[in-house]
Amino acid sequence: MSNVTSLHVNGTGRTCDAAPERSLLSVLRDDLALTGAKYGCGEGQCGACTVLVDGVPIRSCQTPVGAIGPQKITTIEGLERDGRLHPLQQALLEVGAFQCAYCASGMIMSGVALLGKNPNPTEPEIIRFMDGNICRCAGYGRIIDAIKLAASAAKGGTQ
Amino acid sequence: MKAGKSSAERVTVQTIDRPATERPWAVAAPWSRREFVKAFTGGMAVLWLVDLPRARAAQAESGSSGRRGGQRRPTALAAWLHIAADGTVTLFSGKAEVGQNVRTSLTACVAEELATPLASIRAVLADTSLVPYDAGTFGSRSTPDMVPQIRRVAATAREALVDLAAKKWSVGRDTLSAADGKIRHATSNRAIGYGELTRGEKFVLDVSDSVRLKPATDWKVLGTSVRKVDARRYVTGQHAYAVDISRPGMLHGRVLRPAAFGATLASLDASGAEAMRGVTVVRDGNFVGVTAATEHVAAQAVAALRAEWKTAPQVSERDLFAHLRSTARNAPAADASDPTTPGASRQTYTVAYIAHTPLEPRAAVAEWQGEQLTVWTGSQRPFGVHGELVQAFRLPDKSVRVIVPDTGSGYGGKHSGEAAVEAARLARAAGKPVKLVWTREEEFTWAYFRPAGVIDIASSVAADGRLMRWEYHNYNSGGAGLRALYDVPDRKEEYHGAQSPLRQGSYRALASTANHFARETHIDELARSLKLDPVEFRLKNLRDPRARAVLEAAARAFGWGQSTRRDGRGDGRGIGIALGFEKAGYVATCAEVAIDKATGKVRVVRVVESFECGAILNPDHLKNQIEGCIVQGLGGALFEAIRFENGHILNPRFSQYRVPRFSDTPAIQVVLLDRKDLTSAGAGEAPIVGIAPAVGNAIFDASGIRLRSLPLVPNGLKV
Numbered sequence: 001m002s003n004v005t006s007l008h009v010n011g012t013g014r015t016c017d018a019a020p021e022r023s024l025l026s027v028l029r030d031d032l033a034l035t036g037a038k039y040g041c042g043e044g045q046c047g048a049c050t051v052l053v054d055g056v057p058i059r060s061c062q063t064p065v066g067a068i069g070p071q072k073i074t075t076i077e078g079l080e081r082d083g084r085l086h087p088l089q090q091a092l093l094e095v096g097a098f099q100c101a102y103c104a105s106g107m108i109m110s111g112v113a114l115l116g117k118n119p120n121p122t123e124p125e126i127i128r129f130m131d132g133n134i135c136r137c138a139g140y141g142r143i144i145d146a147i148k149l150a151a152s153a154a155k156g157g158t159q
Numbered sequence: 160m161k162a163g164k165s166s167a168e169r170v171t172v173q174t175i176d177r178p179a180t181e182r183p184w185a186v187a188a189p190w191s192r193r194e195f196v197k198a199f200t201g202g203m204a205v206l207w208l209v210d211l212p213r214a215r216a217a218q219a220e221s222g223s224s225g226r227r228g229g230q231r232r233p234t235a236l237a238a239w240l241h242i243a244a245d246g247t248v249t250l251f252s253g254k255a256e257v258g259q260n261v262r263t264s265l266t267a268c269v270a271e272e273l274a275t276p277l278a279s280i281r282a283v284l285a286d287t288s289l290v291p292y293d294a295g296t297f298g299s300r301s302t303p304d305m306v307p308q309i310r311r312v313a314a315t316a317r318e319a320l321v322d323l324a325a326k327k328w329s330v331g332r333d334t335l336s337a338a339d340g341k342i343r344h345a346t347s348n349r350a351i352g353y354g355e356l357t358r359g360e361k362f363v364l365d366v367s368d369s370v371r372l373k374p375a376t377d378w379k380v381l382g383t384s385v386r387k388v389d390a391r392r393y394v395t396g397q398h399a400y401a402v403d404i405s406r407p408g409m410l411h412g413r414v415l416r417p418a419a420f421g422a423t424l425a426s427l428d429a430s431g432a433e434a435m436r437g438v439t440v441v442r443d444g445n446f447v448g449v450t451a452a453t454e455h456v457a458a459q460a461v462a463a464l465r466a467e468w469k470t471a472p473q474v475s476e477r478d479l480f481a482h483l484r485s486t487a488r489n490a491p492a493a494d495a496s497d498p499t500t501p502g503a504s505r506q507t508y509t510v511a512y513i514a515h516t517p518l519e520p521r522a523a524v525a526e527w528q529g530e531q532l533t534v535w536t537g538s539q540r541p542f543g544v545h546g547e548l549v550q551a552f553r554l555p556d557k558s559v560r561v562i563v564p565d566t567g568s569g570y571g572g573k574h575s576g577e578a579a580v581e582a583a584r585l586a587r588a589a590g591k592p593v594k595l596v597w598t599r600e601e602e603f604t605w606a607y608f609r610p611a612g613v614i615d616i617a618s619s620v621a622a623d624g625r626l627m628r629w630e631y632h633n634y635n636s637g638g639a640g641l642r643a644l645y646d647v648p649d650r651k652e653e654y655h656g657a658q659s660p661l662r663q664g665s666y667r668a669l670a671s672t673a674n675h676f677a678r679e680t681h682i683d684e685l686a687r688s689l690k691l692d693p694v695e696f697r698l699k700n701l702r703d704p705r706a707r708a709v710l711e712a713a714a715r716a717f718g719w720g721q722s723t724r725r726d727g728r729g730d731g732r733g734i735g736i737a738l739g740f741e742k743a744g745y746v747a748t749c750a751e752v753a754i755d756k757a758t759g760k761v762r763v764v765r766v767v768e769s770f771e772c773g774a775i776l777n778p779d780h781l782k783n784q785i786e787g788c789i790v791q792g793l794g795g796a797l798f799e800a801i802r803f804e805n806g807h808i809l810n811p812r813f814s815q816y817r818v819p820r821f822s823d824t825p826a827i828q829v830v831l832l833d834r835k836d837l838t839s840a841g842a843g844e845a846p847i848v849g850i851a852p853a854v855g856n857a858i859f860d861a862s863g864i865r866l867r868s869l870p871l872v873p874n875g876l877k878v
């Protein structure tokens with residue numbers, strides 16, 4: 001298989017020259033300077049590396065870049081629209097959800113995927129969907145609050 | 160899951176983005192006062208000076224405050240504040256931000272005392288060429304040590320600015336006030352910015368110990384929920400952690416790890432790796448590493464190395480506790496008391512090794528320019544890493560610069576500089592900057608662990624419920640939190656160091672978690688044996704009013720009295736309580752568990768924790784820390800344990816070592832007791848100590864089964 005020479009990331013075509021068996025995570029971080037997605041485990045257990053591929057959350061540490069093809073990748077850097085944060089990013093600011101925030105990108109991408117699929121998730125639904133994301137600072141309660149807040153903000157509710 | 164929602168009282172902080180290399184002085188830190196004054200280029204500087212040799216010695220010894228005593232005049236900078244001509248205020252401190260929000264709390268201290276907007280302040284932290292020496296960020300010392308001093312520094316600046324304005328306008332200083340970065344004279348309606356007052360001048364002041372600090376009752380910024388500084392950079396992926404640093408021409412490194420702990424390299428065939436394009440193999444004694452253009456190739460190159468290791472047999476987990484006892488220093492003579500006398504009791508408790516496993520693993524980027532070395536790394540001890548590099552490469556102090564970007568947490572697990580030294584070795588050999596990011600498996604294996612321990616307690620109680628005797632021996636896990644808060648006429652509490660088969664070190668709250676687990680479980684056992692309510696029994700033996708206050712507050716909020724007590728009837732639900740004291744903070748934790756009798760699965764459904772650490776600086780961040788402590792602490796309480804055999808870690812992955820997740824999170828209620836009349840203590844550690852015993856006691860309440868080992872239920876409860 002030949003090297004991957006282009007990827008569709010955050011709404012634009014990006015060129016690269018990456019061996020297809022390399023992880024999407026390392027290509028995003030090291031070749032395209034998109035360092036928002038993080039390495040946390042390399043085995044699909046922590047979710048720190050989560051990005052969206054055609055809207056579906058994937059663990060980029062486990063995904064060879066050669067498997068992406070023309071699909072559209074969204075990373076944390078691509079969520080902002082015209083200087084406006086995604087409602088979930090905004091909600092996390094409101095709630096004050098983070099300590100070290102190393103898990104933040106992965107949490108947000110997973111949460112965005114959840115809200116995309118289910119704009120009004122219940123607490124058990126949030127927990128089930130997000131359970132693959134680890135926050136070692138253990139700020140789970142606040143992340144749940146933020147997802148609920150983002151859901152109600154998207155509905156036009158105030159809080 | 161009711162987390163704090165006090166957005167209304169929050170203030171957003173934005174910091175000014177300026178390159179960190181720009182600085183109002185000419186030479187690199189650390190300096191003496193004399194050097195500083197010579198190098199200082201302008202504006203106003205307020206210096207906090209300490210007696211460095213003394214502070215270093217004190218901190219090396221105890222990991223504690225390093226407060227100066229004696230007569231020697233302090234000459235070394237500990238931190239300082241600069242006011243530039245444009246009114247920008249910069250705080251320089253050696254503390255590192257590792258998720259405890261020290262950047263935010265120090266910024267808030269300056270804003271409060273200097274009376275200047277949060278947005279005009281930036282904090283330069285943890286860059287050894289820009290900030291004065293600091294022993295490190297641990298032991299919950301930032302709040303008790305730094306906060307009062309930084310407030311004094313800022314207040315000294317405020318008073319000096321008032322003096323300057325009074326002189327300039329020839330008015331009495333008591334007719335002036337400081338607010339919003341300006342000194343105002345109300346009667347003449349004049350105002351002048353801080354920057355303007357210092358423009359073109361060079362003021363170097365020492366912090367005044369007697370300067371007036373604003374009383375907590377007048378606080379406008381402190382005591383409110385100021386938002387995490389730069390929070391926006393974190394939710395947009397913009398913040399660069401050490402793992403995100405990139406340098407021109409940078410290569411990726413990987414280290415070959417020994418086959419077992421303590422193994423030595425017998426032979427190495429590197430030909431396969433060396434044949435790979437762009438790969439450099441570095442060997443130096445037992446150290447073998449590679450560099451390559453990508454992480455992927457570096458990993459392949461390490462896999463291609465053929466190494467033989469000489470190993471020696473090592474203690475395995477099944478022999479651990481016997482080993483700790485047999486290697487203990489000053490082990491006590493066997494307890495001579497008769498355990499069959501009424502009221503007497505003797506029990507043993509154990510705790511396992513656990514891993515910090517911060518989500519950002521150890522990582523470093525190293526770059527050499529001639530004999531100048533710069534390393535970016537995540538750490539709680541920037542100057543500790545600096546020292547390791549100076550020593551490893553025999554360089555003068557000023558040839559090494561360690562920059563610690565705000566770090567992906569540590570919990571006491573990032574005190575050492577392994578990745579920094581390794582990256583620097585690789586970079587020197589490769590002649591290019593090198594990034595080294597430890598894999599999760601490396602982080603689980605080659606970092607250090609929270610100590611395992613064995614604890615023996617022999618006690619006796621009078622029939623009326625008064626504690627009469629308390630003899631307590633901790634083997635290996637440590638002396639923190641050793642002393643019980645309870646009043647006992649006959650007491651002895653000792654810690655006995657032992658030989659640890661695994662590398663061990665600091666962990667959030669140190670041994671306090673182990674000691675509280677043993678003590679508060681034992682106390683619960685005594686209460687049950689006397690058929691006394693666990694809260695009542697504790698109060699009976701407790702005079703300390705602050706301890707009583709947190710205990711009563713937690714019990715009240717939990718509804719302790721109203722809950723039906725089950726006393727081991729085994730209907731699946733149970734409640735437990737524990738009391739604690741650590742790092743000048745008082746904590747009481749109540750937990751409710753639900754046990755699924757069919758599967759043995761234990762769920763902690765509800766936790767109420769009350770906490771008192773003096774005057775509260777930032778209620779929302781405090782709550783956040785407490786919630787984090789509770790949920791993180793549930794891991795060590797319920798299921799976390801490092802498994803090991805003959806020099807190998809058996810579960811070095813998240814798929815094999817379970818940490819708390821969303822589905823483990825109970826409903827949490829935090830009760831904060833704000834004692835504005837008392838000095839603020841740190842809060843990153845104490846709130847973790849009560850959760851394990853509270854949960855263990857609740858399991859007993861639910862099932863009648865008494866568990867005396869941490870983790871309590873790694874494989875569920877056998878009912």
Ligand code: FES
Binds near residue numbers: 040050
């Ligand atoms: S780094 Fe991909 S799931 Fe952990």
Ligand code: FES
Binds near residue numbers: 099134138258568
């Ligand atoms: S905030 Fe530190 S890992 Fe989530």
